[in-house]
Amino acid sequence: xxxxxxxxxxxxxxxxxxxxxxxxxxxxxxxxxxxxxxxxxxxxxxxxxxxxxxxxxxxxxxxxxxxxxxxxxxxxxxxxxxxxxxxxxxxxxxxxxxxxxxxxxxxxxxxxxxxxxxxxxxxxxxxxxxxxx
Numbered sequence: 001x002x003x004x005x006x007x008x009x010x011x012x013x014x015x016x017x018x019x020x021x022x023x024x025x026x027x028x029x030x031x032x033x034x035x036x037x038x039x040x041x042x043x044x045x046x047x048x049x050x051x052x053x054x055x056x057x058x059x060x061x062x063x064x065x066x067x068x069x070x071x072x073x074x075x076x077x078x079x080x081x082x083x084x085x086x087x088x089x090x091x092x093x094x095x096x097x098x099x100x101x102x103x104x105x106x107x108x109x110x111x112x113x114x115x116x117x118x119x120x121x122x123x124x125x126x127x128x129x130x131x132x133x
Contacts, residue, residue: 020100021050023076025127027068028054031061033104037116038125049099051119055110059090062104066093069102 018026021038028036033054042049052069056062066087073079079097086093092109095102103115 018076019050020073020077020079020097021052021125022128023072024052024069024097024100024102026130027072028052028065028104029130031056031065031068033061033065035110036127038127039116039119039122040125041119041122044119044122048096048101050125051101051103051115051122053103053105053110053115055105055107056090058106062090062093062106063087065104066095066102069095069104073097 025036025038033056036052036054039051039053040049041047041051054065056065066084070081070084073081081095081097083096084093091106092113093102093104095104105113
């Protein structure tokens with residue numbers, strides 16, 4: 001994936017062995033996110049390939065989950081988010097990486113918006129076990 005930088009140059013994403021959703025998944029796990037789900041949207045819509053949906057226990061944890069995802073995506077895949085919304089409030093943080101959209105919810109907001117119900121036609125991606133180090 002190629003994205004324009006602020007100075008007009010074009011950055012080329014780093015090729016990784018893991019798909020970007022798996023990098024984001026491992027980052028969310030590292031910050032103890034709950035209820036992690038990966039939805040495969042490729043047969044449902046064209047604006048993104050995957051959603052990562054997870055829940056944190058409070059604003060600070062949600063922000064820490066986002067910070068870890070953004071850091072790993074940059075370091076391991078060379079990708080920065082196209083847009084981030086909701087970070088300051090921390091109740092629902094939405095990060096758009098183009099092919100991957102990350103949703104980090106408080107429990108209340110996740111129950112209220114019910115993205116899994118809204119996108120029920122998307123397939124669940126089985127979460128692979130963590131590789132042994």
